[in-house]
Amino acid sequence: MWRRVQLPSTATLDQLHEVIQVAMGWQQHHLHLFGKGDAEYGDNARDETKVTLAALIPRVGDWLGYRYDFGDMWDHDLVVEKVHRPAAKAVYPRCSAGGRACPPEDSGGQEGYFEHMRALRHRKGWKYRVAKEILGSTKWDPAKWDRGEVNAGLARLAKLWAKQAALAAKAAAADQAATETATKPGTKASTKTTKKAAKSPAATAPRSPVRRRGTRSRKEPSRITVDSVQDQRCLGLMTAFLLAPHIEHGVHRRFLSA
Template sequence: MIYQLRIALDGVDPPVWRRVLVPGAFTLDRLHRVIQLAMGWGDRHLHVFDADGVQYGVPDPDGLLEVRDELDTRLDSVAVKGSRLRYTYDFGDWWEHDVTVEDVAPADPGMRYPACAGGERACPPDDVGGPEGYRAFLAAYADPYHPEHAAMHAWLGRAFDPAAFDPGPRTTLLRRMT
């Protein structure tokens, strides 16, 4: 079965979200990679899933973070249509994502999965400082008279359009992961 997921980033306005189609048999570690690629994150930080109060992630060898192993957990074992999961990325910036199972349907034989079926707005840059830091970044980045304008452009080192999003390149990246 194919799960249609809507992944929405909390704490940013206007909303940043993605719609992805993934096999229910994907383990949560594969879903983590889907979220990273679909959103546009750099996969440089820790993460954790929360499904009905149970946390899943990469087991901590020191036992500081108690999680069930995401490698051993399939999406279809923790979610059904209408379910909501929480996905937290980067425990410093604390990016929280609301993952909603919008639909569960048989696979279309003419389609390849995973796929990015839609979304809006660019993902914030990694290490920008969470939602508050992102708001400050956007203000400085957009205003040539802001005292941090040049520093933000230099820090990012690339062009950035917060309104831009194209699902095509995201789907290409997703297909390369399989």
């Protein structure tokens, strides 16, 4: 069961988690975890909001583990398949391909999911009624999935990201303006410093207009503005997990300690 998605390399791990949830059709009801080597990020682990894909998996072939639902244990392999420039007028993140339906939330993991599908075929008993409620249909098709529906959800997620980025930029600009206002002469924050400087003999002494070569003018201090340069690359990721009957939990755990 797999999905191929494309998203900016500047995306953080918590944003990648949101992409996977939309691509799989889940609703973020449970805890999750990312694993890379001995490092773990997410719930009850390191902060995933500070780590970008460009920093963690920047190259083609880089691998990342992902676990969703610590009870059902849906363990994913995430592999970088391609690093490319964003296409013109394309909306990211987006899904380009995939295969098979994703098991619903709280379906019981590998064994529970296949047990529900067997119960649907029997069409009787309490197991059949439970399976019908969890799978949402008596005609559940494990091979069916809708790429258009996935991309519609990812488009809504992209709009949410853009709104969050705009609010963050607005808040940063307000903080910068408040800092500059607080450091201007005449404000409460700098009045005491200005008065002390006026009483100092050095402050009243005339200054020579001549500057030595390579020195800065104290009257016109240089201001260095650092612009944040966004990485314009996109990563083509494939996220997949092994979906086969009679698999014991723990077999497909490549990134978590036992």
